[in-house]
Amino acid sequence: MKLTRTLSLLCALLLTPLAGAAGNTLSQDTDAIKQKLSEQLNLQVLSMKDSPITGLYEALTNRGVLYISKDGSKLFHGNLYDIDQGMKNLTELASAGPRLEMLKPFEDNMLVYKAADEKHVVTVFTDTSCGYCRKLHKQMADYNKLGITVRYIAFPRAGVPSANADEMQAVWCAKDPKLAMTQAKAGEKLQSNKCDARIDEQYKLGVTFGINGTPAIILEDGSMLAGYLPPKALFEALEANK
Numbered sequence: 614m615k616l617t618r619t620l621s622l623l624c625a626l627l628l629t630p631l632a633g634a635a636g637n638t639l640s641q642d643t644d645a646i647k648q649k650l651s652e653q654l655n656l657q658v659l660s661m662k663d664s665p666i667t668g669l670y671e672a673l674t675n676r677g678v679l680y681i682s683k684d685g686s687k688l689f690h691g692n693l694y695d696i697d698q699g700m701k702n703l704t705e706l707a708s709a710g711p712r713l714e715m716l717k718p719f720e721d722n723m724l725v726y727k728a729a730d731e732k733h734v735v736t737v738f739t740d741t742s743c744g745y746c747r748k749l750h751k752q753m754a755d756y757n758k759l760g761i762t763v764r765y766i767a768f769p770r771a772g773v774p775s776a777n778a779d780e781m782q783a784v785w786c787a788k789d790p791k792l793a794m795t796q797a798k799a800g801e802k803l804q805s806n807k808c809d810a811r812i813d814e815q816y817k818l819g820v821t822f823g824i825n826g827t828p829a830i831i832l833e834d835g836s837m838l839a840g841y842l843p844p845k846a847l848f849e850a851l852e853a854n855k
Contacts, residue, residue: 732760
């Protein structure tokens, strides 16, 4: 028994430094990859962990979720699906939770169209010149009647700076932003206004979420629907997503 205990203790003492060294190597590897992505691709890595595929890291960046080989030489940008779980979108699943956390600091900057009998809350990245954004806005009363509160956040598709971004600045800084939004989406010219609307930050947030078109609808669990959905279809999607 004493011999067994002695051998076990020796093994533990020998293996512990090796485990620590492996952990340090992992940290060093990811730090080196983060630096490489920053210097070569101007990417900011918000978090990095092992991906569902052996040999790849999953990195949440300011350009969405990316997959990177362990040696940092290969990069994949796209959706990863689990065939055995009904084609579950693992990339979307990895993005959902962080999206909700990143939205919180912008809640005071959102234009909120609150439903009287609120059942669901969605956050819509919108643009004043987008045809389907205008269509969604015209149906706002119908979304609200179904119990859907809609929160707008700015995503000028032309980027920042741009005339598009200036128009959205004028909306957010207007005396009545909701009225200004209706006017802008009807094609009316708005008076230029300035305030701390954080349009640039709102746009960058959308880019981090992987948004490249509008409207983009963030559901209550952080998952995202790309594109317009009519009121009834959106309500059904929200109910199914409970």
